[in-house]
Amino acid sequence: MLLVGIAVLSVLRSGSSEQIDAGIVEKASLTDAALTDIDTELTFQLETLQNFAGSKDWSLANEFRDSIVRAETYIQNAQELQTDPADSQTLATLGEIAKDVNEISMAGEAVFLLTEANQFEQAGSVRSQIEDLIANLEPMLAELSNEQQRQIDLALASITDDDPLLLWALLGLAGLTLVVSVSSAVLLMRSVLRPLASIQASVRAIASGDVATRPQISGSPEFESLARDLDRMTVALLAKETAEAGIARAEAKYRQLAERTADLVFRIDLEKGLTYANPAWERVTGFSLGELASGPQIVGRIVHPDHWQPFAALWRAVLSGNMPEGPVALKCLHKDGQTIWLSFNILPTYDEDGHLTTIEGTGRDTTMISHLVKEVRQRDDQLRLFLNLSNAAASATGFEEAADKALEAVLELLPRAEAGFLMAHNRHKDALEVQAVRGLDRKMLLKLVVKPGEGLIGQTFQSGETQMYNSMEKLAAAGGLAPQADDLLKQDTEEPGVPQSIVCVPLGIGESPFGCLVLVTFSEGSFFQPSDLELLQAATTQIGVPLENARLRAETELRAITDDLTGLYNRAYFHQRLSEEIERAKRYQHGVAVIIADIDNFKSYSDTQGQEASDKVLRLAADALASQMRRSDVACRYSGDEFAAILMHVDSARAQVVLDRMAKSLANKLKELKDPAAADLSLSAGLACYPDDATIIDDLVRLADISLYSAKLSDSKAPQTV
Structure with missing residues (x-):
């Protein structure tokens, strides 16, 4: 009916010299609506930045960016409406608003980056600048809106001022429209509202759990079809509720299992961070669930520095979708600083574009297993070195060669030892003489001759007991290494170091030593430990037999070419x-x-x-x-x-x-x-x-x-x- 009224008005005014420009009203109304939308978006942007400051929720950043895009679209729409030369001032104002919105966009990105970097003071300063920009825009938007309303008022006023007959016609049409509308409402009550009321009653019954109630509708195929669709929807909803209830029960059951298991269970959302970690994490790592969810920086506290690179490689593999098969072992740190080993099974989830969205997985504390494996490997290495010791000493053609190979193998077995020498007892001279040297000045040490009982070497040979000194002052007070021998411990390097720790081990079978093994450390703070002594005693026991055999062979050969009385060659x-x-x-x-x-x-x-x-x-x-x-x-x-x-x-x-x-x-x-x-x-x-x-x-x-x-x-x- 309103369309008919407009058509009549057009006919009535068709002979008039001035016609109503309906486009003016439409343009002003659309421009005013766009200005209102722009103002709404600016308010939303400011609220979003304030919320992000307190939560660091990156989904808010995306909402802020979407709002910027909408505001720019509204500005562009308003600009496209200004086609008349008289609209130049409006276009200029909209251009200034567009520039300010662009500045707000860039400043907002700065706020996100500064907040993520924990530069809260700088982020607050930039946010204040944004508030000032928006405060300056509001008067401009209000002024433009008032201008659009003024244009609408002028266009409508022209109807009453210029053409009273047209006004009376419009009022008559409005009355006629009212009568027709009332009649239509009565018909709507009978044909539409009653079936809708029946459907509403059925919906309320279904909502309360009464699925047996059905709407009673007749005479309208459309509403009967709607009732059938409602029945099908009800069945589907009930099925969905039943499934969701089952899923909820299963989730509660498995959550209970996860809460009680000794294994680690976790879920990480790339946008929200750690969304679940079971109590086992606190038992294994010492970190509370709150500390674990504090942010990415917790990784630097849990992953051991030795495994930062392997962890980075694992993360890159997860991001790229090239996950390694099987469990992944990581060297980690307990909150108290102790080293622990964790083994993880990881299940990443990717979206349709192949982007990682979530990471779920389980882990297990394998520290004890790692220690056992390490110990087994160490034992295996020791056994291998012990075998090398025996083979080296047994394969030598002479005692000096056997002594040199044995010394080399012992230094390999005990990396802490940086140098050493091996001495054997000369029966004719009743003195210990150097047979092999490693890492020290060989020429100087070959002059060393030690009588049984003299210094650390002579006492070790005489007593048959291993001795260790981690203080050179205490060694000097106890008689030194041997008379005039301490100055002989010079490293065979360009910059000789100062001895830090010395250990002397008797060599022999049973209680009859035939020599001594002396090992030295030079690195600052490097000292022999009790565990080193156990290893050395095991090693010397292993090499004792082949060395003694080599010595006896050498003595037998030497006896054939030696004078028994003087010990000189014959x-x-x-x-x-x-x-x-x-x-x-x-x-x-x-x-x-x-x-x-x-x-x-x-x-x-x-x-x-x-x-x-x-x-x-x-x-x-x-x-x-x-x-x-x-x-x-x-x-x-x-x-x-x-x-x-x-x-x-x-x-x-x-x-x-x-x-x-x-x-x-x-x-x-x-x-x-x-x-x-x-x-x-x-x-x-x-x-x-x-x-x-x-x-x-x-x-x-x-x-x-x-x-x-x-x-x-x-x-x-x-x-x-x-």
């Missing part, structure tokens, strides 16, 4: 080594000296003082010779009171110096006897050098012997060369 070995050294000297072009010496007046001394005193003098002479020679040189008992020596890499001048020192050394040792009968004893010696004096072995020995007798006939009795 005459047969002298000729064997001389032949070898001459060949070596020919190859490498260096000198070799041969010394033949004997003790003056020894026969008369032996006749008057007896065998025991004579043997003592012979041993003193052997020590006097050997003490002035290098480890590479060879000292031998040639026959009776006659001795021989081979000096490598020397000429006659250097050999003469060594001879002089030998004579002085013997003289000093004879004085220590405090035996008047030994006053007439002295050393006569002669030497010959290769290649200066001779190039044939027999000639060298003969010339050295001639030199000896020449010295004996000389009044000075000084050692002579040919």
Whole structure:
């Protein structure tokens, strides 16, 4: 009916010189509605930012961005309505509003980033700027809205002012429309409202649980169809309620199981964070459920620093959908700082676009299992190293090689030890001598000779008990490592360190040690532990048998080439080594000296003082010779009171110096006897050098012997060369 009225009005006014521009009213109304929507969105944006500050709920950020888009759309719609040249001012104002809305959008993003970074003060400052922008926009929107309302009022007023006849026609049409509307309402009551009332009664009955009630409708196929649809909907709703009730019961049952299980259960929503963690988490990790849900930073407190990289790799795999098969083990930290091991089974969920949405899973405390596995592996490694120890010592061709391999294997077995040396007892000298060196100055340590009972080494050998010192001051107070030996512990590195900890372990089978093993740490704060001693004792027991066998073999071989009384090599070995050294000297072009010496007046001394005193003098002479020679040189008992020596890499001048020192050394040792009968004893010696004096072995020995007798006939009795 209203459309008919408008058509009539158009006819009535068709002959008038001024026509009503219905477009003015429509444009102003639509523009005003857009302005109202913009104002509503600005209010919503401000409330959203305030709520985000308290909750850090990132879904609010998405709502804020959607609101910005809607506001920009409303502004664009309003701008498109301004097509008349007279609308330029309105367009300019809408342009300013659009710029301010864009600034609000960028400032809002800054608020989200600053809040996530816990920069709350800066976020509050930016939020205040947004409030000021919105406060400035409200007067502009109000002014534009008033302008649109004014245009609407002017357009309507023109009807009454310019054309009274048109106004009366409009009022008549309005009355006619009212009459028709009332008549239509009566018909609607009869044909529509009554069936709707019946349907409403049925809906209320269904809502109260009475599914037997059905609406009684007749005469209208549409409403009968609606009643049937209502029946079907009721059945579907009841089925849904039944299913939801079953799901709720099952969820409650499984939640109860999750609450009671010793395993870890969790669920993480990528937007909301941790949404569920069962009480086992607090029992296993020590962190409360509130601490676990505090945010991503809790991961840095739970995951051990050693496993930050494996955890990051796992997270990337979960995000990309390339989850590893089977449980994932992570090294973690208990709240009290203790290391724990957790094994996880993870079930990620992705949306249709392949984006990760949730992570569910279970975990288990495998700390005890990890410790057992670690212990088993350590035992396995130890057994393997023990086997290597035995094989290394057993495969060596000589005792020194066996000692070196055994020392190398022990250092591998105990990484804390950075250096060490192995000593064996020399029965002839009744002293411990260095046989193998690792990580220390070998040249200096080879000079070390320790008597049983002297210092830490001698006491360990004598007592057969392992000793450990983690304080060098206490070691010094207890007598040191050995007399004048502490300065020999120099690392074989460019920047030698200071010893931090020393352990000395006896070597041998049963209660009869044949040597000692000394290990040293140099790194600051690195000290041997009681567990290291247990491991060392097990290792030395393992290598004791092959080392003892190697030593016995070496002793057996040595006995065949050694003089029992003096411990020097015998005459047969002298000729064997001389032949070898001459060949070596020919190859490498260096000198070799041969010394033949004997003790003056020894026969008369032996006749008057007896065998025991004579043997003592012979041993003193052997020590006097050997003490002035290098480890590479060879000292031998040639026959009776006659001795021989081979000096490598020397000429006659250097050999003469060594001879002089030998004579002085013997003289000093004879004085220590405090035996008047030994006053007439002295050393006569002669030497010959290769290649200066001779190039044939027999000639060298003969010339050295001639030199000896020449010295004996000389009044000075000084050692002579040919």
